[in-house]
Amino acid sequence: MGIYQYGDDNTYSAEDYIEEEIPPAEGVKPNQLVSGKVPKGDGVLTIGTLLPQSGDLAFLGPPEFAGVDLAVQEINEAGGVLGKPVKQVKADSGDGTPNIAPSETDKLLRGGADAIIGAASSSVSLSVIDRITGAGVVHFSPANTSTAFDTYADNGLYFRTAPSDVMQGSVMANLVLGDGYDNVALLVRQDSYGEALAENVTKFFEESGGTVVSTQLYDPNAASYSAEVSEIAGQDPDAVVLIAFDETKKIVPELIEAGLGQK
Incomplete structure (x- = not known):
């Protein structure tokens, strides 16, 4: 999986490539x-x-x-x-x-x-x-x-064709740890995608020695995410892993206002 970083000129280049293996299933079931x-x-x-x-x-x-x-x-x-x-x-x-x-x-x-x-x-x-x-x-x-x-x-x-969250969770955990963050909070869209990915990020992050100080599930249709953001801010994480769809553009300003933006 390639990790790309956008520059100030809005172009991007490959920063890193991370390889992970998806554990094999325990045999194929009849169904x-x-x-x-x-x-x-x-x-x-x-x-x-x-x-x-x-x-x-x-x-x-x-x-x-x-x-x-x-x-x-x-x-x-x-x-x-x-x-x-x-x-x-x-x-x-x-x-x-x-x-x-x-x-x-x-x-x-x-x-x-x-x-x-x-x-x-x-x-x-x-x-x-x-x-x-x-x-x-x-x-x-x-x-x-x-x-x-x-x-x-x-x-x-x-x-x-998209890899399972077993792989994506491992890649995300390694990326965050590689950036030097040991204590993180997760702000997660409450649906099959968000919850499964959050579960795997947490699993691999903690297995590698990191600590998840808070996991907040949110309703993607909510008018505001201030309660979840406040809860995370109270835990003073090193970084926030945001698992979201289009509502990201509403959540990020609230994170910044709470002092959780990029420093």
Whole structure:
């Protein structure tokens, strides 16, 4: 995993590369093998995209949709699949508030999707994974990191390219310790993504000799985060690990006001 640092001129360069291993699962369980009734195909490969067009992760949507569009274009320019062009059906995953993903997933399944790409959010994917894999359809995410997927009963149909939080937690812990911080506080989005990553950051940080002085979970829809920030400030940490989405831009000013900004 590469660690990049932005400069004052808004350009960035690689500062460090950290290698970690994800511990192997204790064997593959029967409910993780391809099983169940596989739907009969119609001879046309149809890709469904369940990606964020709205919500806190909407800024991720355009490049993710563009990636799928490019892949479909290149496949079709090369002759398609089984001599037929690949089709695409699109849907909005949202961010879980409100939870529109299940109904959007149903739209993709009705549209004949053979594989569904998305969601970006781990929590959103967890809300639809049973719908997708239960229909015998491949479920693939370019962004899910929650450890909940590590051994999920997915009938062998769930895949992702983002590393599990087991790895990301270790990388974050090593990065913070490498920067010289021994006592940290965690301010964490209360959802599948935030809680799983926080758990692994804490585990690896403490195993390496660091101390987590406070862990504060917050509601991403809250109007203010002053209570959580005040609690952290009272513990006087060396650094704060913030695990957040778009609400970061509201949280950081509160951290700075509480004297927890970069010195």
